[in-house]
Amino acid sequence: MRFLPVFLDLQAGPILLIGAGELVRAKLRLLLAANARIRWHAIDGDRELAGLDPVAADAIEFAEGNPLAADLHGVIAVMCAGAGDLGPMMALRAKAVGLPVNVMDDLDNSTFIFPAIVDRGDVVVAVGTGGTSPVVARRVREMIEGVLPARIGDLASFIGRWRKSINARISEAPLRRRFWERVVDGDIGAKILAGRGSEAEQALGAITDLPAFAGASHEGAAKGHVTLVGAGPGDPDLLTIKALRALQDADVVFYDELVSPEILDRIRRDASRVPVGRRIGKPGIGQDATNRLLVEAAKAGQRAVRLKGGDPFIFGRGGEEIEVLRAAGVSYSIIPGITAGLGAAAMFEAPLTYRGEALRITFLTAHKEKDAGAVDWSVLTDAKMTIVVYMGMTAAPAIREGLIAAGRLPQTPVGVFARVTRPDAQAAVGTLENLPALVAQITGGPAILIIGDVVAHSAPWRAANINKLVSDILVAAE
Structure with a gap:
């Protein structure tokens, strides 16, 4: 590993940005999205900000004169994009005073590089290839985008708001860790990821005995949940992001015989797999037995997935199953799929x-x-x-x-x-x-x-x- 992934506090001081054209504007968009303070030397004199957020653009300070003679006091990093021969020269100056520097597409003159970024608010994932293949980094980022919940940043923010007060009430570090694991992996975390933040706030606020909650066995005492998932017609790439996430989180998956092997391969490796479907000449275990298994799994504290070919609510008996779950007091959710x-x-x-x-x-x-x-x-x-x-x-x-x-x-x-x-x-x-x-x-x-x-x-x-x-x-x- 040549480059160590680090996170730079962009509020600690301005970024000195040097360059022109679309290359420098791409860096402007990236820095503005991260709420950076920017001091920009537009070396071609073109300071056009069309396409940039006008409010965010207020963070840009336009610098005059020769950047090689610029005042570097307080600057936290130097970036060059579309700067031509100025890039290597500016890199020498930055290195001389110990400032991190990036010259776009020039590893020899850079002391840091830009990763491919997955941005979920308070959760940021950086993917790098040491500058050797940005295309590979982007492809890996796309894979991560496909499995990372859209509201994972909301979950991090939620924990951040509660962390100080909760930690003050749980003295032992291991117990605190188990508490937050139960929050993240349990019903409260699921509520945040489903966009039901107010319910999650109420649920966490209602916990009176924090050590007992933290010490409860995840397998035995945690409240289970059943997710009805539409697997689509067969192509695993047609699974929705939410469906893939449910398969990765499941403790047990009850699946139809029509679900393709390629989709079953997306299930978490250590999850139990139980076939419950039927085909012509193969009656399966029957709907009543399937309903019973779903209820039993949830009441045992498991995260169960009922995986159906196509969509659960189009000839998939999803309606019957949620009626049973509702009557049994079992928490459930539905993830639609592409019907055949x-x-x-x-x-x-x-x-x-x-x-x-x-x-x-x-x-x-x-x-x-x-x-x-x-x-x-x-x-x-x-x-x-x-x-x-x-x-x-x-x-x-x-x-x-x-x-x-x-x-x-x-x-x-x-x-x-x-x-x-x-x-x-x-x-x-x-x-x-x-x-x-x-x-x-x-x-x-x-x-x-x-x-x-x-x-x-x-x-x-x-x-x-x-x-x-x-x-x-x-x-x-x-």
Whole structure:
């Protein structure tokens, strides 16, 4: 490690900034965001501040004259960006008086460098590569951005406001540490991260026996919580940031069989994993047993995740589960996911709505033929309605018969989209009258059926028509 990460107090004195053009303005934006005091030598005479916060820009002091002769008294660091040959010369002067100096893109003349920064208020993460690869540093920063809670800075500020008064009431340092661990990892910290700061303030203020709270076993006495998480249709990169954070925080994860292995790999390594879902021919443990496991985990003080393919509230029985949790007095939260219908639409370029053609959408499920028989198809005959059917492969013949009998045209475009957003995704497109034959082309589910004129805009439909056109041309040429 050549460069030691440190944090500079920018309120201790001004930063002497030397340079011109967009390079120096990028540094201005960075320093202003950190509330720095800036003394700027604009070596080209252009002091334009367009695009900068006018209030923050009040922190800029415009310096005159030759920066090589500038008064360095009180200056805490020197920075050069877009300074040309002045950069190395200014570095020599700064080093001579022991001031930290950074010359942009010049490691030999710099005594400090800028990391890639993740800024969450009171929580700041710096990522460096020793100046060798800023692009790699930015990529690592993006990864951290993806898992760091948006309100983690609020949590640090919250603890900062309470720390002095709480620590004064807990004399032993190890006990103080356990107290704050329980706050951060428990329900109070979860409230802050969820934006419910006033509830967190009340909860912390209501703790009367601080040592007892700190000494309570996290596993046994802590209040558990259940999070219903939508895993999306399969691509792990489609997990929301909140979903990924929940998987990393979980003590136990109860997951559906449709959740992809790549998503299961995002679960914290030492968390327990319990399969509870079902597929055709595999009934699973049943919904009642799943409900019971969720309640038991929470009452044992665990952070439990109920991980569902797609979205918990779209044919995912999420509503039933929160009713059980509510009745049991269990704390819970819901993190939505991208439902498979939207995943199919995006992957295969099948817009579910289209101006002038498709003005409304209906989502329905038809797991078995009897499910299709219970649908009132007469309300689904509008040609300007897109129908998205979940779990409809087995019931495809009944779906076709029901829609055609109700008045939907046999020539209505349809698509069968299987394993959407995954590398082995598959599509078959055609018309409603041929729906069972299209399903037969699919080598395995889960699959979404999209019925409506919008399917004619999809990539598979366009490809099929191009292939047919080429085939017709070849036949004609023969």
